[in-house]
Amino acid sequence: MRYLFGPDFQHIMGGSMVVAGTAIGAGMLGLPMISAGMWFKWSVLIMFISWFCMLRASQAILEVNLRFEPGDSLHTLVYRTLGPAWSLVNGLSVAFVLYTLVYAYVSSGGSVVQQAMQSGWGITPPRILTSLFFSLLLTACVWWSSRAVDRLSVLLMGGMIITFFLSVGGMIGNASLENLLGSQNKGEAIFIFGALSTYLTSFCFHASVPSLIKYIGKEPRIINACLRNGTFIALVCYLVWITAADGILDREEFRAVIAAGGNVGHLVAASGSSLSYVIQKMLEAFALFAIATSFLGAGLGLFDYMADLCHFDNSRRGRTLTMLITFLPPMIGGLIWPDGFLPAIGWAGLAAAIWSVIVPAMLLHTSRRKHGPSDYSMPGAGWAVPLLLVYGIAVAVCHTLSVFALLPTFH
Numbered sequence: 051m052r053y054l055f056g057p058d059f060q061h062i063m064g065g066s067m068v069v070a071g072t073a074i075g076a077g078m079l080g081l082p083m084i085s086a087g088m089w090f091k092w093s094v095l096i097m098f099i100s101w102f103c104m105l106r107a108s109q110a111i112l113e114v115n116l117r118f119e120p121g122d123s124l125h126t127l128v129y130r131t132l133g134p135a136w137s138l139v140n141g142l143s144v145a146f147v148l149y150t151l152v153y154a155y156v157s158s159g160g161s162v163v164q165q166a167m168q169s170g171w172g173i174t175p176p177r178i179l180t181s182l183f184f185s186l187l188l189t190a191c192v193w194w195s196s197r198a199v200d201r202l203s204v205l206l207m208g209g210m211i212i213t214f215f216l217s218v219g220g221m222i223g224n225a226s227l228e229n230l231l232g233s234q235n236k237g238e239a240i241f242i243f244g245a246l247s248t249y250l251t252s253f254c255f256h257a258s259v260p261s262l263i264k265y266i267g268k269e270p271r272i273i274n275a276c277l278r279n280g281t282f283i284a285l286v287c288y289l290v291w292i293t294a295a296d297g298i299l300d301r302e303e304f305r306a307v308i309a310a311g312g313n314v315g316h317l318v319a320a321s322g323s324s325l326s327y328v329i330q331k332m333l334e335a336f337a338l339f340a341i342a343t344s345f346l347g348a349g350l351g352l353f354d355y356m357a358d359l360c361h362f363d364n365s366r367r368g369r370t371l372t373m374l375i376t377f378l379p380p381m382i383g384g385l386i387w388p389d390g391f392l393p394a395i396g397w398a399g400l401a402a403a404i405w406s407v408i409v410p411a412m413l414l415h416t417s418r419r420k421h422g423p424s425d426y427s428m429p430g431a432g433w434a435v436p437l438l439l440v441y442g443i444a445v446a447v448c449h450t451l452s453v454f455a456l457l458p459t460f461h
Contacts, residue, residue: 069280072255075344082295084248086304087460089237103441104253109428110414111259143405148352154394155345156384159184161315166334193373210339220329225297247399247449256406270426311389400449407442
């Protein structure tokens with residue numbers, strides 16, 4: 051407790067917000083749809099399991115990172131510990147996750163803009179126009195400068211927090227206990243396996259661990275507090291969101307949402323029938339803020355990654371070339387396949403299982419084998435590696451089986 055109220059309070063608060071802000075985003079909007087088959091009780095169980103395993107994976111990166119200098123990135127950790135082959139696998143996984151997430155946000159952003167215009171003004175513009183409007187506006191911000199992204203992100207985060215509490219508070223006020231726990235909404239455990247990758251994605255922030263060490267220094271107890279607090283904030287937000295969504299719509303109503311395409315706009319439209327006009331608008335605003343914040347975060351990360359990979363400079367010409375390579379493929383994908391939000395989040399979880407779970411487990415194992423015990427050892431050090439390997443492989447296998455229709459799908 052002394053770390054919460056002592057002189058390091060500012061570092062703990064700042065680091066916790068970095069972790070929570072990176073983890074929480076548009077991915078949470080897909081949780082109610084992907085968990086509709088297993089419903090509320092099983093959703094809570096798998097949420098706690100995902101939170102625990104992803105927290106342990108971040109602590110594994112922390113232990114390994116403390117053997118390096120502050121400022122060394124996850125790429126450096128993997129290259130020097132596991133070698134160039136695993137560094138390539140890790141880099142491709144990160145790029146795949148970022149590209150997939152940007153595509154998912156183009157898809158969901160256009161969906162919410164279309165729904166907001168339909169409910170507010172009675173017009174339904176083509177999805178291709180709303181997706182283009184949403185993505186081009188934010189892409190221009192990333193192209194302009196990182197400072198513009200930083201300032202806009204602060205405003206969007208503030209708006210997301212305010213509208214989250216207003217919209218979710220209104221939803222819970224209209225929620226039905228019968229929807230959550232009633233006999234017709236028991237759910238089935240078999241649908242857990244198809245949802246694992248999406249839940250993993252919701253707690254994915256692990257590239258931020260080296261950034262925390264660079265910012266705070268080699269202070270494992272303080273950084274550990276940041277990891278615990280930040281992931282716990284995300285856990286609470288997700289539990290509240292699932293409670294609100296499952297309390298408003300029953301299990302059968304989610305079938306209609308999924309049949310319509312399973313995009314965020316469809317969820318907002320279905321929930322709006324049970325909410326007041328003001329709460330519906332708050333929900334639409336929250337969805338837009340969450341998607342825009344996530345788009346900027348993932349987009350800027352991918353933009354910088356591609357600029358470094360392709361050796362483009364920071365001139366207007368260089369930034370334009372980087373912008374085209376970064377945003378053109380996911381934008382085209384969003385226009386061709388407009389309702390791919392849920393599958394895209396799942397695919398991102400598959401790739402994230404490699405770089406945010408399996409790679410940290412291998413880093414921890416190899417680091418201990420090469421260097422022996424260190425001054426800091428993550429909690430549960432004896433069983434952390436097998437736990438993470440089993441979890442990461444299980445997520446990857448289950449998602450692959452789901453893609454080939456070898457697992458039951460709720461629809």
